[in-house]
Amino acid sequence: MFRKRKRALRTSLPAVPAGREQYDTERAQAMVRIILTPLFGSYITAITFLDGFQSTSLNAVAAYFAAYMPVSFFLYWWIIRKPGAFIRRRALSMGGDYTAITFGMSIGGAALLPVYSALLWVTVGNGLRFGVRYLVVSTLLALLSLAVTTYFNSFWSENPYVTLTLVMTTILVPAYIYALLKKVHESSIAAQEANLAKSRFLAQASHDLRQPIHAISLFTACLRDTGLNREQKQMVENIDRSLHSVSGLFRSLLDISTLDSGKVTPHFEIVAVQDVIDEVLTQNANRTEWSGTTFKVVRTRLHVRTDAAVLTTILQNIVSNALKYAPGSQVLIGCRRHRYGLSIEVHDRGEGIAEEHLPLLFDEFYQVRERGDRDIEGVGLGLAIVKRLAHLMSLRVSIRSVRGRGTSVRIAGLPMVSTPERIRRVKPDRFASPLEGLRVLLVEDDEDVLLATATLLRKWGCVVQAETGAELSVAPCDLVVTDFDLGGGIVGADFIREVRRQAGRDIPAIVMTGHDENRVREELGQQDIPILSKPVRPSELRSTMIALSVGRERNRQAQAAV
Template sequence: MIRPAPSTRDTERSQALVRLVLSSIATLYVMLLYLTGYLVEAQLRSILIYNAAFLVASFALIAWIVRKPGVKPVRRLLAMVHDYAAITFAMIIGGEAMLPVYGALLWVTVGNGMRYGTRYLTLATGLALLSIGVMALLSPYLWQNPFVPLTLLVTTFMVPAYAHVLLTRTRQASEQAQTASLAKSRLLAQASHDLRQPIHSISLFTACLRDARLGDEERRMVDNIDRSLLSVEQLFRSILDVYTLDNGQVVPSAEVLAMDEVLAGLVRQNTEAARWAGVTIKVRPSRCHVRCDPALLGTLLQNVLSNALKYAPGKALLIGCRRRDGGLAIEIHDRGPGIDAQDLPHLFDEFYRVRRSRDHDVEGVGLGLSIVKRIADMLGLGVRIRSRPGHGTSVAIEGLPLSRADQYRPAQNEGSNRRLLTGLRVLLIEDDRDVLLATATLLQKWGCEVHSATSALDTTADFDLVITDFDLGRSMSGADCIDYLNRLHGRRVPAIVITGHDVRKAQQALNDTQVPVLAKPVRPAELRSMLLALKLDLQAQSA
């Protein structure tokens, strides 16, 4: 993971603060020389007077940096001249006893190069060589010992030259790493979009089949499709979760959640997976409410539960909550084979999997708990795993902040959602024929009147709201379609945007926080809830 580089303001400020620290150390050194008889009073007085002026100028530089941060070449040049002048003056006045101050000269030279780049390193080296030349001309000690300034000159040239080579190689390696990272990002972005489309359409088609009247054999076939799709979707989501979390594309948005509903939804989502694994999930009821991001918490718990279902098939599984240290902990206990002590420290490592002789058919690539750790860190939660070989494993998500029950706003149930969507006129804009057909079919099963189009320019139908894909080819984007429809109808059109690329990119293009953006593959329940919310808003406006 490439961390962002520190800001210019922090770099210059840290340079200025280190200058003050070195100045203080140099002052103590001068006092020590005076007390031990290596400097006379006249030398001490001259150095201390110059040092006082040096400190005043140094504080002025810090104030300048704080008030006007950014890249200021003139300020950097003045700071270097300021440093070299002080070092030159001290070494000329102090003579032999002040030779150790040459270390500060090297620090200034190499430090400027390391902080600001090779151009500043070259400039600093030139000023350093000029400084030593002035010392050689004006210092009696250096006149009497010509090999000393020669040594200083050679060192002042060789050390920055080597630093220049290192900086150049480091910059080249960094550029290659950034190029590779950008290429990887583009590949993942394109692969993400191309993979989301079929998964999205299959999910919608399967939801349509579930609403149809099927026989037992047909329902078993739909179950098998669901099971295969779930495996693909979980792997796909794991890879994308790692990518989006590592690139800072996720911003938590907390709301009050009822733990009973969170756990019930988790069990509902995994009913089929638990049946396939032969696992009975038991839930201890909880009346607690917490404040957390529902999507991130759901992803975290889903990954923990998926692990338990994979590695403890045919066993009972218990989910419950416990108050601990002023917060709430969610615990998932299984009765699987357990984990050996030597494996526990590595469970959060990417691609690490605990392998046993009969685990060859366990699906996954070892990203689940890595994602759990990333999300927990983002939410400020702790993850604790305890296990006893032969007895099972317990995973506790700790530190969920408790909230009051009166701050909770329950969602509508699914059956109510379906009835309330009857008669809703939807303009569906999608350039992928499979996704268009799947989405239109599902909306019609919910009772919506659907008008389909591949572009906003292709329809004149009346509608209540718009569902549009963001990525509609080169001619128009979803944001362009919404803008066109707003201008055409002379009002703000209610809309939902669905994208297979970066959600933030779509949000920035829309520049409208009231337009929800959903990431593919969209879960049917998520789309249905969003449609219901928009229809209720429309009814409230017309009332």
């Protein structure tokens, strides 16, 4: 999950979805122009033909609309080439539309009265697609168009009631649209506020509940090393398995709330696909053993340009579903080359999913439930997270399933690259060196978590200075392990900086937190400090500490050699 990445996703406002929405509205309005221009051009040509080409004004209007058709296609091409919201381009488009319509109605006489429908269509379309301000401006331009038409067109000036009807229609229809848009806007704001409130609740609930689960997990690890008999070890194993399921639920809640905030932006780099697959299998090693599932991996040497952390999370959720819904079966993981890139595929031989459930699998909290089914852990957020992350990365995730034969999931659209000299490693090398004698400064505001962590570290041979707050006398240490929130307005980032200042060197540090990793990484401002999300598995904490301590020792030896 997100806790496994060695650097955080960079955060920003959600520019990609907004840009996509602007692109669609611009293009849709341009498509309307392409449809209307030849439609009314054909109508005018037909009227001119029936008139025997005797009317100079009709001939002029027909020629004008014919000349405007290339302009319509040019605007459409421009929008495709450079999507986005450009006010000057919108102004140019609106000016061209109203000029063409006004010209046709002004000199076309009674025969071109139907062109008014295009005027109303363009006015309403600008408002619905671009917002209330554009609706007001479009309405004013439409009224100006009617005034110019009335001045030059004798039919309009001689039939004031027809003109008044069209003027009232031009005012009342946009006014009604304006009222509807305000209602929609208010409802949208209310829905967004409710969604943000839900996300804040999920994040806070996840953070608060993760603390005791984290402490229980550490106490369980301590208990495992106290000389238990076989039956007692099995009980501890069962407790650890249940804690693993609960911690997975909390990570899902935190992930979905982070995505709902709209502050996740992928960071693309060249990644070895096999590293991602190996990392996911390592994360699920215990669950694989518990479920009796076997993995068959078709290894690959291919590389793609992607965000390693996001891709790992997508694949992790898919593999997690295979472990839950196809226990005891064989799961195949491999890659395929396609015309538009590379795909990663996961095939299991489970019971499969009925066809009626497939369209709903990516909905939040949706779980396949049929009469007599066994209970499955989780709340149905895994594939919802996969869908959002895939959209963020412009990937396509599809599911095929046949009852009794299994399920296949494909992650498609990964852009392949040639093998580089240097690539992003998903996981640092693991070391098996002991932690005997490592001096650890441990800071945690929760006393239960502090006691559990200190006990576990001492069992590993560490010399631990355990503190509950940031106001302490810092003894010489080799490693800092700290919580993020320390009380008194102090966070772990502040404490690490202060310890390093007093020591006069960059002491290795680890941050354990129940908060969103993006927020913590932003506070730290450094990529070399691992962030472990609570509840932290003891094996994860141990391997991270060993990696940091061995790296420190290598640097010390290198400096001594120089």
